[in-house]
Amino acid sequence: MALPSYAGPGEIAWYYGYRFVCGLIFLFLIIPILVIIPLSFNSVPFFTFTPEMLSFDPAGYSLRWYKDFVNNPQWIHSLQNSFIIAIFSTILSTVLGTLAALGLSKPYTPYKAAIMGALISPMIVPLIISATGMFFFYTNVGLAQTHLGIILAHTALGTPFVVITVTATLVGFDQSLIRAAQNLGAAPPTVFFKVIMPLILPGVISGGLFAFITSFDEVVVVLFLADFDQRTIPLQMFSGLREQISPTILAVATILVTISILLLTSVELLRRRSERLRGMTPQ
């Protein structure tokens, strides 16, 4: 949308004014996330820029809060919990979600809309309600305050993302490829691993990444279901922000931002690959 040569002064002013406003909105989106990164290297327990930091005095910066994070067994324990829970629930939701998406993408599957509605309901229902329901039920069956309970709960919350991304990948999937493979004598497992899987892999992985981040970032269900032993990073941050607010949280936040940048990059690369495979131009 370059400025046309016949544009009048009003139009020119509007053009630059509009871009200026957009720039401010982008700043609003990104500044809060960027601000915490330098602050996490603060050498004093403040949540704002000290004069030393602003004058780029090396004394104003330190790795103090990162050391604090690494040396605090409570944080390390939560980090372990976060990874264990997220990895297992990602595996479970990816397997279950991919199978279901394969079933849902067949043209002759009955009751499609109703089944889809039920399967993605964990994404629609507000987390506080899911957490409440799970709290009662999981307590009754003895799964509350266990790692398994939280893994199952997070699996339920993560599957809708897998179902949606894999279903979307399968839209461009040519079902006759399956028949061709069968015709050539491939058994169903061979068809799945040699023909279907390579084609839908980008969708499966990006669905899995969504499931991972859902679990890794989830705090309401953990708040209701976890005991001290199952504390995760987000829960630790949540209680930290409520009680004794310490810049260690900023160090953790910076680490999490790094993780999200890595995840974002992988999903973007996968999405482009998937679109290339389906023969579509990117976007």
Add this chain to the structure above:
Amino acid sequence: MAEATLDQGDLMRTADGTPLKISIARAMRRNKLKALALIAPLFVFILFSFLIPIIDMSLRSVDNSVIPDVLPNTVAALADWDGEGLPPEEAFAALAADMKAGRESRDIGKVATRLNYELSGMRGTVMGTARRIASVDEGPYQEALIKANKDWSDPATWKLLKRLSSPYTMGYYLNAVDMRFDVDGNIEAQPDFRQIYVDLFLRTFWMSILITGLTILLGYPIAHLMATLPLRYSNLLMILVLLPFWTSLLVRTTAWIVMLQSEGVLNDLLVWVGVFSDDARPQLVYNKIGTIVAMTHILLPFMVLPLYSVMKTIPPSYMRAARSLGANQFTAFVRIYMPQTLSGIGAGSILVFILAIGYYITPALVGGTSGTLISNQIAYHMQQSLNWGLAAALGVILLATVIALYFLYNRIVGVDKMKLG
């Protein structure tokens, strides 16, 4: 007979002799079953780990089984009582027996809590009476109970018990909309100082609308810019939208606390620039402003992404055609461009609104007391007041709203077209 044979002879058959029609139908049925078998594991899993827990929770909002379960004899004895004056001696005897049994099984505390929701002070009455009546072995129980606590001489107490005899109650829903049953079982408004939920629902509603409006206001221009810029620039800008989207919710909330608190980055900047003096720093967090700013930031990507995907499909030639037909920039935009983006605005708005009315974490951390939403009250009743029936009733009302909005969303976009990332 001859005709029939002829007909059969005309049918197309598969190699083994079954008519083709039947054979295809059979294969189709097998395919359908295979497809369902692929879906079944997840469906069963979601059913047990998610849907049944939600239904179970919903039932708690009308559940009143504790009174009939713990006080069965009393409930039976009160069944024939007409509610005039005091009930007969056998009701007193039944209550005494139930209380003794309840004290043995330690269930009496549940009754005390349940009755206390309806009439404050009942917890003490029930617990005290149960303790004193334990040593009374023979009647008349009327005298003994009244001696234990004079509340039992008040017919209102007995009317309350009779009203709660049914295993189901609408009481929690009434509480959730600031109503209650009076002594005679009629519905009346709660006293003024206890009327909080209707206001809270309205506040949740208005704040969600405000946040949705703000995300449209902020999201529309940048989505439009990204949709019209060449791909290599718009992809770069897209990262600025997607990075917050992928960043942990807790991180973003922490970031806003850091930005907005009174010794925080924004206030320091404002003081430095000279907008405010050092001792007059505005309170920007732990109130409504904090909730609105942080939630607008967190939900903005959910508005930008659907808007962008709709705007991307609008050919730029339409605008040029409008301009060449004599429309100025503004007219062309309002009459040609904007109507085509309405579906994107609709999709984004419903998505943001659904997420906003159920938000818990951010309001809990940056909302203080004036910026909390209905979810925070549900969590409060779940974790602190332990009035689970009321928490469930509030939850069901919230859930019903969300489901209604979801159907609307499905109507507008269709859930299968939902895009992620």
